[in-house]
Amino acid sequence: MELRRFLRDRSNIFFVFIMPLLLVLVIGSQFGGDGSQGRVVVVGESTDLRDALVTEMEDDDVAVTFADADDAREQLARGRSDVAVLVSEDDAAAFTAGDTADIEVVLGSQAGAQATFQRVRTAMQAVATERNQLSALIDAGAEESAAATALAAAAETVNPPSLEVTNVDDISEAFAGSSGFDVGAAAETLLFVFLASLAGSATLIQARRHGVMSRTLAAPVSTGMAVAGQATGRFAIAVFQGAYIMIGTAVLFGVDWGNIALSGLVLVVFSLVAAAGAMVIGSVMDSEGAAAGVGIGTGLILAALGGCMVPLEIFPDSLQRIAHVTPHAWAYEAFAEIQRRGGSLTDILPQLGVLAAMAAVLLALGAWLLRRSLTRAL
Structure with a gap:
């Protein structure tokens, strides 16, 4: 009753x-959302550059969403995303041609924005390194498809270095x-x-x-x-x-x-x-x-x-x-x-x-x- x-x-x-x-x-x-390592909104059409960046960030447990430029800035202003990555058509074309791509990155005002930016930066460096390796093999006379296959095979056979992080702070350990x-x-x-x-x-x-x-x-x-x-x-x-x-x-x-x-x-x-x-x-x-x-x-x-x-x-x-x-x-x-x-x-x-x-x-x-x-x- x-x-x-x-x-x-x-x-x-x-x-x-x-x-x-x-x-x-x-x-x-405000305090961690879904437990990911940051929230990034990506602007730009699907290209080799954008897709490679997204793959690297998602592999690093970064939550990635997609939006246009105006929506991305609104998400930053409202605290829904930590970092916005704007991949233009010129950036994608430069990346495909093997030239330098100047990607615009905008940080939000959230406390975790700097940490998320470092993860975005790491993803960009990984993509750039892979592209440089591919270009070096092509310049040495290898076919592009064969070079890409060789790099993929090498990545699978080589164990990347691992880093184990231990929390010594009681509060961090309590919320782990x-x-x-x-x-x-x-x-x-x-x-x-x-x-x-x-x-x-x-x-x-x-x-x-x-x-x-x-x-x-x-x-x-x-x-x-x-x-x-x-x-x-x-x-x-x-x-x-x-x-x-x-x-x-x-x-x-x-x-x-x-x-x-x-x-x-x-x-x-x-x-x-x-x-x-x-x-x-x-x-x-x-x-x-x-x-x-x-x-x-x-x-x-x-x-x-x-x-x-x-x-x-x-x-x-x-x-x-x-x-x-x-x-x-x-x-x-x-x-x-x-x-x-x-x-x-x-x-x-x-x-x-x-x-x-x-x-x-x-x-x-x-x-x-x-x-x-x-x-x-x-």
């Missing part, structure tokens, strides 16, 4: 269905193998699940005001059971909100949630905490508007402190210890263990245990506060 009423409320369309995915898109685009979308999706899931639950604490206030809770407690049920019944509606909304974000980000942005069963378990336990917290607020406040304001404010503060707005790994040690008074920090760590390190159930048991304990304490507190408020009303 609660979930049905929640979905029928048109005011929830933007905040429940659009805003979470929009924030994940913004965070993912994950994209900005992965980190942002987990954080926004926790943020919006908690907000959706706490903002709905007004339903318990309405139930108290209209005498629903008094009539319920007149039946042979305990206060804890009554609170649990009310919390079930908030729990259903929280799970729906979290599942929607998880499925939406996986489909639209390719977010890797790791073991989906374990990620779902973390969502369920965290939703229990959020639903129980909503019952506490609904038991102590008498105004729906005030309860919604307190719920949203509390949700935002806990999310900020728990690593949902700035990654928990960036916090100093003292602030990380303080952050663990929030359920968000424990759920954030559980998601990180599953997504980035392929954690098992055993690895996240401490986080699940703490979250379950928080849910139990909040539910018991909500039952006591509800009984107290109803007794005072009588």
Whole structure:
């Protein structure tokens, strides 16, 4: 019933269905996108020069897209690409003739633009080296097709030098193998699940005001059971909100949630905490508007402190210890263990245990506060 009423409320369309995915898109685009080694937009028709450059960049794990000159500059201005490479017809003709080609490269203002430019430069040098080798063989009297075949065979038989990079920085190592979308999706899931639950604490206030809770407690049920019944509606909304974000980000942005069963378990336990917290607020406040304001404010503060707005790994040690008074920090760590390190159930048991304990304490507190408020009303 609660979930049905929640979905029928048109005011929830933007905040429940659009805003979470929009924030994940913004965070993912700003902090690493799809995990590639940069984003390059290429301008120009398909020629030997353009195709050779694209092949080299894609082999280096650079994300390459194509556009005309105006669209390319707009992508740079909006931060959708790091570097634009403009290959003109004159450049392509000069390359085919064995002459020097002056390719225009435009850098964006993003933090990773310089690093991406170095990869573009490396690709250009590789293409130029291959062209020079081909020209040298042709000048020595070899047929062009035979020279190209010989160079391709040599490239397959010679093992290129390899370079192994080891992160010594703790923060870099913590985020190794994950994209900005992965980190942002987990954080926004926790943020919006908690907000959706706490903002709905007004339903318990309405139930108290209209005498629903008094009539319920007149039946042979305990206060804890009554609170649990009310919390079930908030729990259903929280799970729906979290599942929607998880499925939406996986489909639209390719977010890797790791073991989906374990990620779902973390969502369920965290939703229990959020639903129980909503019952506490609904038991102590008498105004729906005030309860919604307190719920949203509390949700935002806990999310900020728990690593949902700035990654928990960036916090100093003292602030990380303080952050663990929030359920968000424990759920954030559980998601990180599953997504980035392929954690098992055993690895996240401490986080699940703490979250379950928080849910139990909040539910018991909500039952006591509800009984107290109803007794005072009588």
